[in-house]
Amino acid sequence: MTPGTASSAGFPSAGFFDELVRDVVRRPEEYERLGFADCRLVIEVVEPTGEVRRFGLVLDGYDIRSEGEIADLDGFHPEVVVSGALDTWSEMLAAIAEHGFADRSHTLNALSIAGFPLSARSDDPIGRDKFYRYAETLQTLFDSVGLRAPAEA
């Protein structure tokens, strides 16, 4: 295990995703082994108030970049938007923190397979299919929350 080194920001925030993608820098061999990827992805969080917050991630070769909070969704040109209520995302992250990785009912795939409680939506099924093509890379990224020290997770 390689505990996180930077201070952890709460979810959802740009700081959380900045910290998330630092895992690629910490464990480059892990991501290089999975192979390169190419996708513009938005994580969408629907707050209990109905407010929608969106955070951009760019999978670019072996790198993953956090693009911060996205105000102009169309301007970001996402290929796929993974969306769900804050409760769902929080439950997923809590499960990862508890087990060290997503258990079978809390993977990105499992939560989105029925289109609920998460959905993977896209204008273009090729964009949506990238969510499947890079499933292991994305899950490894989110599972890295489980590698952090308890206070950070």
Added chain:
Amino acid sequence: MANLAADLDYRERASRGELDLGWLRRSRAEWGIRAEPSRIGLTLRDIAVGTYGEVPDHPPRRTMAPRGADIPDDVPDMGYTINDKSEVWSDNVMELYEEAVSRQWSATRDIPWGDLAPIDPDLEHAMCQLATVLSEVEMVAADFPAKWLWRINHDFVEAKMFLCTQAMDEARHTEVFRKRALANGGGLGRATAVVEEFLKVILDAQSYDEGSALMHLLGEGIVLSLFRAGEMIAPSDVEKRIFRLCMQDEARHVSYGTMHLRYRLQRDPSLAEDFHAYLDRGEALMAVLFTTPEVVEPATILAAGSLEAAAALGSAASDVLRIQTVEEYLQRCDRAGLDRRGRMHLPDDLIAGTSGVAPGGVEAGASSPGTTVAAASGGVA
């Protein structure tokens, strides 16, 4: 035909140091190309420069010579039968090839086989039957491209290379499910004539068009959904990893199939009815597969967690998956330029609740990334 007799005069001249150098002096190929690697290395897209990057719609020759090389007139004709680029090409084929090579995995090394533990015998039976069906169907997706590969003009080499990666992917899928069936105290289950009939239809397809539509678009789309479900209903983290890794590969194959059909139909829209007819037949067979206990019941039992729970659950779990699978298939058909809504060859109860029920029916599938909260949180996938 080229003179295949050894040129003894040349041997004599060469032994005296009189080199021919015709290949050096009379080269017509584009000289001075220096392809620049991108950040991930030197990709096929990087070397698609100058005339080397021009893939002819109708190659003038049928040779194995590399596209862009100088080709003398006396090279033999290889007898390729697929000489129209649109028959095999897709705009994403170079990227998919690179991705396939980069994202290979090993069923021996990358699956934590040592973590398998004994599970309830009914669940082990279900997992082994599911593995049997998958090990049975996977190899056709290697056999089919292999059957057509040697007929494809070598000027479409990037498409041929992608199909080679697919054959490797499918070998690994066949391998990993065979290994799973034998690795935890179970064993292989039962094959079925229905499954074999479907595989035979793909293998016996009269054209690459027909087989690719049946396999890349229809069959592999459904297998992709099955892998997604497998990841969720896996009895342990071992199977979860198997299904997730297979899912990635399968989505590549489906992406090729979708974009290939799009490329094909854009260049010859008159083929649409032919493709509808292929899919009419394929869907009718799929309907039979969906009513085959050996195919359907293992996943239901794994989803429910036990035989008793599966009986209580009935088709509730598979209904969710059915709707998603049909919607994603319809969306891919749409993207390819083929509207299957209203003419799907599935029984009513299999398309109930989907947008396939009527022409231009309910848009239950892909919504715009820009959609609002209601759609975003309403389970649109």
